[in-house]
Amino acid sequence: MSRTIIVSNRLPTKALRTDDGLAFQPSEGGLATGLGSIYRADGNVWVGWPGLFVEDEAEATFVTEQLAADSMAPVFLTEDEIRDYYEGFSNGTLWPTFHYFAQLAVYEEDMWKAYVAVNEKFCRAVLEQAGPDDTIWVHDYQLLLLPEMLRAARPQATIGFFLHIPFPSYELIRVLPWRTELLQGMLGADLIGFHTFGYMRHFLSAVSQLLGLPNQHGQIETPTRSVLVDAFPMGIDHQRYADAAASEAADAHVREYREALKEVRVILSIDRLDYTKGIAQRLRAFELLLLRYPEWRGQVSLLMVVVPSRDQVAQYADLKVEIDELVGRINAQYRTIAWNPVHYFYRSFPLEELAAFYRLAEVALVTPMRDGMNLVAKEYVASKADQRGVLILSERAGAARELSDALIINPTDTGQLAEAMHEALVMPEEDQIARMTNMQALVRQYDVFAWTKLFMDRLAHAKSQQQTLATTKLTPAATQQLKQDYHATERRLLLLDYDGTLAPFNANPQRAKPDEELRLLLRALTDEPRNRVVIISGRDRATLQEWLGHLPLDFIAEHGVWLRGQGEEWSLFQELRADWKQDIRPVLELYVSRTAGSFIEEKDYSLVWHYRRADAELGASRARELTSHLTFMASNTELQVMEGNKVVEIKTAGINKGTAAARTVSSYHPDFILAIGDDRTDEDTFRALPPDAYTLKVGSAPRSLARFHVDGPAAVRGLLRELL
Ligand SMILES: O=P(O)(O)OC[C@H]1O[C@H](O[C@H]2O[C@H](CO)[C@@H](O)[C@H](O)[C@H]2O)[C@H](O)[C@@H](O)[C@@H]1O
Ligand SMILES: O=c1ccn([C@@H]2O[C@H](COP(=O)(O)OP(=O)(O)O)[C@@H](O)[C@H]2O)c(=O)[nH]1
Ligand SMILES: [Mg+2]
Numbered sequence: 001m002s003r004t005i006i007v008s009n010r011l012p013t014k015a016l017r018t019d020d021g022l023a024f025q026p027s028e029g030g031l032a033t034g035l036g037s038i039y040r041a042d043g044n045v046w047v048g049w050p051g052l053f054v055e056d057e058a059e060a061t062f063v064t065e066q067l068a069a070d071s072m073a074p075v076f077l078t079e080d081e082i083r084d085y086y087e088g089f090s091n092g093t094l095w096p097t098f099h100y101f102a103q104l105a106v107y108e109e110d111m112w113k114a115y116v117a118v119n120e121k122f123c124r125a126v127l128e129q130a131g132p133d134d135t136i137w138v139h140d141y142q143l144l145l146l147p148e149m150l151r152a153a154r155p156q157a158t159i160g161f162f163l164h165i166p167f168p169s170y171e172l173i174r175v176l177p178w179r180t181e182l183l184q185g186m187l188g189a190d191l192i193g194f195h196t197f198g199y200m201r202h203f204l205s206a207v208s209q210l211l212g213l214p215n216q217h218g219q220i221e222t223p224t225r226s227v228l229v230d231a232f233p234m235g236i237d238h239q240r241y242a243d244a245a246a247s248e249a250a251d252a253h254v255r256e257y258r259e260a261l262k263e264v265r266v267i268l269s270i271d272r273l274d275y276t277k278g279i280a281q282r283l284r285a286f287e288l289l290l291l292r293y294p295e296w297r298g299q300v301s302l303l304m305v306v307v308p309s310r311d312q313v314a315q316y317a318d319l320k321v322e323i324d325e326l327v328g329r330i331n332a333q334y335r336t337i338a339w340n341p342v343h344y345f346y347r348s349f350p351l352e353e354l355a356a357f358y359r360l361a362e363v364a365l366v367t368p369m370r371d372g373m374n375l376v377a378k379e380y381v382a383s384k385a386d387q388r389g390v391l392i393l394s395e396r397a398g399a400a401r402e403l404s405d406a407l408i409i410n411p412t413d414t415g416q417l418a419e420a421m422h423e424a425l426v427m428p429e430e431d432q433i434a435r436m437t438n439m440q441a442l443v444r445q446y447d448v449f450a451w452t453k454l455f456m457d458r459l460a461h462a463k464s465q466q467q468t469l470a471t472t473k474l475t476p477a478a479t480q481q482l483k484q485d486y487h488a489t490e491r492r493l494l495l496l497d498y499d500g501t502l503a504p505f506n507a508n509p510q511r512a513k514p515d516e517e518l519r520l521l522l523r524a525l526t527d528e529p530r531n532r533v534v535i536i537s538g539r540d541r542a543t544l545q546e547w548l549g550h551l552p553l554d555f556i557a558e559h560g561v562w563l564r565g566q567g568e569e570w571s572l573f574q575e576l577r578a579d580w581k582q583d584i585r586p587v588l589e590l591y592v593s594r595t596a597g598s599f600i601e602e603k604d605y606s607l608v609w610h611y612r613r614a615d616a617e618l619g620a621s622r623a624r625e626l627t628s629h630l631t632f633m634a635s636n637t638e639l640q641v642m643e644g645n646k647v648v649e650i651k652t653a654g655i656n657k658g659t660a661a662a663r664t665v666s667s668y669h670p671d672f673i674l675a676i677g678d679d680r681t682d683e684d685t686f687r688a689l690p691p692d693a694y695t696l697k698v699g700s701a702p703r704s705l706a707r708f709h710v711d712g713p714a715a716v717r718g719l720l721r722e723l724l
Contacts, residue, residue, distance in 0.1 A: 003135070004044045007143060008046070047125050049086075050074040136157060136158065145185035147159050148184055170205045183207055187220070192229045195232070195398035250352050266303050266360045268305075273309045278367045280322050289418040293418075301341060303343045305349065362425070373398040374398065388433065394409060407423065472708055485672055492673075493664065493672065494673075495674070495685060497678060517717070536660065536685060538559045539557060545570075581602070591622055591625075597615070606651030607649070610646060612646035623643060640654075673692075696708050696716075698715075
């Protein structure tokens, strides 16, 4: 049976040292509470850090056994590792960078090394747990390198990755000295998920600009595999929070708190201590509310839960001091014997007490500066059985993309925040109910189970996509068979693409001239009378003529437009027109003038716009624009528009390498065919050939109609030499 191995820095259970020995307790934070509901099913295992430094072997064994009984496998980390990998690189470098607090980020080589080493440690731990058919699901920014490490150890494994925090603009990512390694680490996965479309777009942009890998509808083709990228906004276990809010225990807490608070109305705030959460800004906004609307003094209290977090990181410790001071100041200023403006708790609470807070609160303030998702917002919604209550939500929390019925605010605008609190406190009940009803329907439908299923289904889809059109490597056994068939036959046809196949791809197309080695190789192949060797290329005939015209080769040029049999004259595949060029050329010129680095290639019967030297993202975007522009112009004409590798080409429809190759086959009647090519246009050749033809795609593991693949031009030349 195939299981799911969940991997995250922190386990959903933490071990604690108490006076009575070790104790175990649920972890805080969105990832642990969110996934905590699902991992126990079907023999799944969760691999992660149990939050404790073990003192000896015996203690480690005890913790391991206790956690194993609840489907968890601990990765023990040392104090040095926690300092450099967790507090250091994860929370001192990546966390601030990814939350747009780049000025707080530190760049320390030692921390980076620890990050690499701990990712390797997790890799070993996962490999111990995971069988070959198991699905591995890696979570979050502490483990960005893990997918690629697992991939190296298990090339066939099914690996998903989900990032729980924002993925920022490329402008922030590019600042990181280790940006390439981090992106490549993530690309080891088959599916990469983010909370929002915005985060996903930023990731695709970074991959395109830093690694030069474009995408189509979120699908990235790396040199070895294709990787799918998609948005999956995480949900909560709606039922669990609704049940907790309706429980006897919550009832009892609500009664107790209500008695203590008397008639005072409650605004609620719950977060981990974190500078991304906007806690200090929220306090200032509450202070402003009391200043602007004195009628709320004595009537409304802010109930503020701050859960201790990462307190060994300097900025977190500083923030604690700032919050303590602000709360002290506001309370000292406004409190009365009967009323306390801010009820401040610096600790965590069990589920039933949180549920009671959610029920009591007429207003929830979720106002982070940046937040990947924010589950507290959704938990508040799920807890409101009577549908009374108002959610004030920051536009910069991932949750704001879904909860559009909240009062959406800009958290840096203190005035707007104070006004939103006032608006919430005076909102008519029917408005509250209408908004809450919509949000509850959404939180109920898109719960954590739906989220998991969606991610797993997409992962299976990504995997099966890779398998369709997957080519097999030309193994020594297959090479042997190919050679045997070659030697046993009399009329052999060799269809060889030029760029990327016989000669390496060059940024300047005119520099890809054949070298001595290639000329000698082609000469030797044509010296054999049983061979007919055809160069089948998208290039113009003049270039092919100049470079290779002296050899006894056949040519198919301009993607099938021009043909030349050995020793014959050039002829057209069919009668063609070129008068359309005068209308199309100015359009391409417009795109050249708008896109620095792009240029036009003119062939006899086609025009090509090249953008390989332009800014990668601008080029790709202009290519899409140009394609739709040209497609519109070409409707009801005989022209067709093709997008290729950093090119947009326009030419007469119905002529391609495939139609030309088919004609050669039907006139020559070969008993052996070998076709080799690297590009999208070579797929037309592969498609046109009979199934027993040896079709070879150049590239390390591409998706192709070809039967086999070979690594690159050097390997192609090696294979051709072996035939001699
Ligand atoms: O493990 P800690 O360092 O104590 O931090 C707690 C967790 O905080 C982060 O949570 C994020 O995930 C939530 C669920 O997807 C999301 O709602 C929230 O916006 C994120 O900040 C962090 O990503 C986890 O790795 C931590 O365990
Ligand atoms: O005393 C508390 C306060 C909060 N939480 C939980 O911590 C999670 C916080 O997740 P969120 O996505 O809001 O933010 P994160 O801390 O992950 O950045 C929520 O599920 C809360 O219910 C908790 O377990 N105990
Ligand atoms: Mg090519």
